[in-house]
Amino acid sequence: QWRGVIAEYADRLPAHVQERVITLGEGGTPLVPSPTLSQRTGAEVFLKVEGMNPTGSFKDRGMTTAMSAAAGRGAKAVVCASTGNTSASAAAYATRAGMVCAVLVPDGKIAMGKLSQAIAHGATLLQVDGNFDDCLIAARKLAEAYPVELVNSVNPDRIEGQKTGAFEIVDALGDAPDIHVLPVGNAGNITAYWRGYREYAGLDAGASHAAVATRTPIMWGFQAAGAAPIVQGHPIDQPETIATAIRIGNPASWPQAEEARDVSGGLIEAVTDEQILAAHRVLSAEVGIFVEPASASGVAGLLRLSDEGRVPAGARIVITVTGHGLKDPQWALRTADGSDVVPVRISSDVVSIATALGLD
Numbered sequence: 001q002w003r004g005v006i007a008e009y010a011d012r013l014p015a016h017v018q019e020r021v022i023t024l025g026e027g028g029t030p031l032v033p034s035p036t037l038s039q040r041t042g043a044e045v046f047l048k049v050e051g052m053n054p055t056g057s058f059k060d061r062g063m064t065t066a067m068s069a070a071a072g073r074g075a076k077a078v079v080c081a082s083t084g085n086t087s088a089s090a091a092a093y094a095t096r097a098g099m100v101c102a103v104l105v106p107d108g109k110i111a112m113g114k115l116s117q118a119i120a121h122g123a124t125l126l127q128v129d130g131n132f133d134d135c136l137i138a139a140r141k142l143a144e145a146y147p148v149e150l151v152n153s154v155n156p157d158r159i160e161g162q163k164t165g166a167f168e169i170v171d172a173l174g175d176a177p178d179i180h181v182l183p184v185g186n187a188g189n190i191t192a193y194w195r196g197y198r199e200y201a202g203l204d205a206g207a208s209h210a211a212v213a214t215r216t217p218i219m220w221g222f223q224a225a226g227a228a229p230i231v232q233g234h235p236i237d238q239p240e241t242i243a244t245a246i247r248i249g250n251p252a253s254w255p256q257a258e259e260a261r262d263v264s265g266g267l268i269e270a271v272t273d274e275q276i277l278a279a280h281r282v283l284s285a286e287v288g289i290f291v292e293p294a295s296a297s298g299v300a301g302l303l304r305l306s307d308e309g310r311v312p313a314g315a316r317i318v319i320t321v322t323g324h325g326l327k328d329p330q331w332a333l334r335t336a337d338g339s340d341v342v343p344v345r346i347s348s349d350v351v352s353i354a355t356a357l358g359l360d
């Protein structure tokens, strides 16, 4: 029985998250080989399916540690800014911890699934007149001025929890992959994976443990073209993308993301909304995995680099797909040209149904 991220990796996590463990059984997510993407790219491609966490995204890895640390300090309330998944996760884990949860989200830019989760778990949700970056500034000021703990990925305990995704991949494959691919929004996750891979290779804080991996991977991060500050080299005041989870113009972990890119010999590039939606459809229609649009950004990037002949043949590649498709299901109900897919309405007689199914 998987015991959750803190119990499974206790010797690799700080003591202050272990005094009062708040867990919903997060982590231990599937690492699924993808013959479809392997054939398309000439590499050996695996998907780390983080939509299989308790609240449907990778955020749970960092929320168990951040909420446990807050509980250990006797906190009674937490706050976060969010494009949606952090708020869904914070609301669930705050409920588990018996704490009050306030979430600040960009007005009208949160996917319905995530909104319903935050409400279902009883969070106080404020739709702020501004974008995610404005929400994060407000949340940081609130936590400084009032007795509420900030659980965004600027909180180091979030990064500590999220690094366990890298541990699980090495534990499953026997070593680090050649290349790790993932979306980049606020850049906490690329920071966390890079930390996890380095520690498992016996570097940094991992130097006090026996190395599990013989190497670290090359890190490939992808931003949405309309929200690509790291790619452009400057903050984006009005970030725009249908991938609302990564609609972020001024990443909180910007320097750390650049360090992961540069030290690993990797890259951070942009993919268009069209490429993201095409990858989203490849995943659901050919691979069998349903993700929310932002989560397909890494697959979109890998497919583009493959088309450009930039994917090393035979490379072992892991792509983190970060959130479940149920978070933002509208994108499965639209065709490529944006028209709505309406399920066929039909009478109940079996002949009509057989005809509609092309069976007769």
Ligand SMILES: Cc1ncc(COP(=O)(O)O)c(/C=C/C(=O)C(=O)O)c1O
Binding pocket: 057, 081, 082, 083, 084, 085, 086, 087, 153, 183, 184, 185, 186, 187, 188, 189, 190, 245, 246, 292, 294, 295, 322, 323
């Ligand atoms: C599905 C999904 N995929 C990728 C990202 C980008 O990860 P980071 O680069 O670590 O920010 C997010 C981020 C969401 C939030 O930032 C939030 O929920 O406030 C996400 O929900």
